[in-house]
Amino acid sequence: MARLAANLTMMFNEVPFLDRFQAAADAGFRAVEFLFPYDFPEAEVARRKADSGVSIALFNMPPGDWAGGERGLACLPDRETDFVESVERALIYAAALDCPTLHMMAGIPPARMDRKDALALYVERLRHAAHRAADHDRTIVIEPLNDRDMPGYLLRTTTEAVQLIEAVDRPNVKLQFDLYHAQIMEGDLTMRLRRLAPMIGHVQIAGVPDRHEPDTGECDPHHLLRALDDIGYTGWVGCEYRPKAGTVAGLGWAKRYLEGAR
Helix, strand or coil, X not given: CCEEEEXXXXXXXXXXXXXXXXXXXXXXXXXXXXXXXXXXXXXXXHHXXXXXXXXXXXXXXXXXXXXXXXXXXXXXXXXXXXXXXXXHHHHHHHHHXXXXXXXXXXXXXXXXXXXXXXXXXXXXXXXXXXXXXXXXXXXXXXXCXXXXXXXXXXXXCHHHHHHHHHHHCCCCEEEEEEHHHHHHHCCCHHHHHHHHHHHEEEEEECCCCCCCCCCCCCCCHHHHHHHXXXXXXXXEEEECCCCCCCCHXXXXXXXXXXXXXX
């Protein structure tokens, strides 16, 4: 039975971020994920987590200047100090929140930068993040993003991600398999899940193509969640979608999984 985690960045936007922990728990979720917690002191986020009783499955390392268009520091030249600091800051939050997994965003390389150079820098920094995360018993995941939603993003397919994971060769570096992005870029999701099962460290789901509830698109979420059971995946499945007409109103597709988690 799939274990669903509410993505608090996209879901429960009816209330402020810190109130979404309790809203998710009230809706039946036993875990949450989100993009970034850094606008709030780690102690306050930890308190909201503890009060609600949910676990935190995943969040992202600091992405750089998000408002300025940065989507991760890992492939950006001349940002070594900022990148190293971002790893340490993420680990501080991970410890406070008892979060086992951190997503390291690849970033959008400058137009002048050769792609091979960007990938080489990404691998170097991924090794650094993996080393520091291992010291704290954390896993680093990398996630391919589709080039429709994130033009210019360095990491675009699971095929590319696997090559990088193999190049880094660290046991605590895994694939964040977002079914939404993978369907847009590659398709063949069931066979891809079977093939990549040993590398998967986290899974996310959303409806394709509009990124609403998973049952409002071209993929059958129940088939995909059964496929995850079949490959022996026991981690969380992050619900990283934008509710079409209210978070709770759109949870009918998830009812069987949320009830099964009680």
